[in-house]
Amino acid sequence: KAGVTQTPRYLIKTRGQQVTLSCSPISGHRSVSWYQQTPGQGLQFLFEYFSETQRNKGNFPGRFSGRQFSNSRSEMNVSTLELGDSALYLCASSDGTARGIDTQYFGPGTRLTVL
Amino acid sequence: KQEVTQIPAALSVPEGENLVLNCSFTDSAIYNLQWFRQDPGKGLTSLLLIQSSQREQTSGRLNASLDKSSGRSTLYIAASQPGDSATYLCAVTEYGNKLVFGAGTILRVKS
Numbered sequence: 001k002a003g004v005t006q007t008p009r010y011l012i013k014t015r016g017q018q019v020t021l022s023c024s025p026i027s028g029h030r031s032v033s034w035y036q037q038t039p040g041q042g043l044q045f046l047f048e049y050f051s052e053t054q055r056n057k058g059n060f061p062g063r064f065s066g067r068q069f070s071n072s073r074s075e076m077n078v079s080t081l082e083l084g085d086s087a088l089y090l091c092a093s094s095d096g097t098a099r100g101i102d103t104q105y106f107g108p109g110t111r112l113t114v115l
Numbered sequence: 116k117q118e119v120t121q122i123p124a125a126l127s128v129p130e131g132e133n134l135v136l137n138c139s140f141t142d143s144a145i146y147n148l149q150w151f152r153q154d155p156g157k158g159l160t161s162l163l164l165i166q167s168s169q170r171e172q173t174s175g176r177l178n179a180s181l182d183k184s185s186g187r188s189t190l191y192i193a194a195s196q197p198g199d200s201a202t203y204l205c206a207v208t209e210y211g212n213k214l215v216f217g218a219g220t221i222l223r224v225k226s
Contacts, residue, residue, distance in 0.1 A: 043216040106159040
């Protein structure tokens with residue numbers, strides 16, 4: 001099976017712009033989670049989508065939003081970018097039906113730089 | 116609020132040595148604990164998943180243990196190799212699929 005894919009791999013934006021990141025999960029997986037990784041804060045949970053519904057959300061401002069499509073692909077949007085949004089954004093996919101006991105598989109990430 | 120701590124923050128060992136990485140968590144109400152590996156600038160690779168009802172899991176040269184009551188897990192790597200050099204991350208799964216990560220241990224295996 002193909003792994004988790006994320007596009008684009010690298011992105012450079014300026015403050016105030018908005019950005020959309022995409023994640024395609026492993027075939028058959030219905031759960032997609034998003035994480036932000038920074039040197040200062042480490043890996044932090046953004047949100048999880050399952051069958052097109054947001055099932056869980058972390059402590060991030062409303063500028064961070066997401067959605068999931070019927071084919072389980074997910075997008076994450078960040079509006080009004082700030083310098084502190086520069087990070088590696090990782091998505092993870094899993095079966096999602098056996099909550100908490102199935103392995104999560106991560107994509108290679110999207111490196112976002114905000115200037 | 117769940118907090119996950121990993122010790123040591125960094126480790127440098129000669130090739131062939133056996134080593135132990137430590138992970139502790141503050142809230143024992145977890146579904147499972149996972150160990151991941153991350154190479155520089157890359158995504159995470161799942162190494163081992165231990166369900167909350169299990170005590171340990173093994174995969175090749177890796178063995179992970181879990182003591183939920185004391186909030187501790189260890190990852191044992193046998194006969195380390197230079198290719199094992201990476202950052203190792205411990206994460207607990209809370210409600211749903213939310214992972215709470217430690218800061219990681221940076222491992223360098225010298226040839």
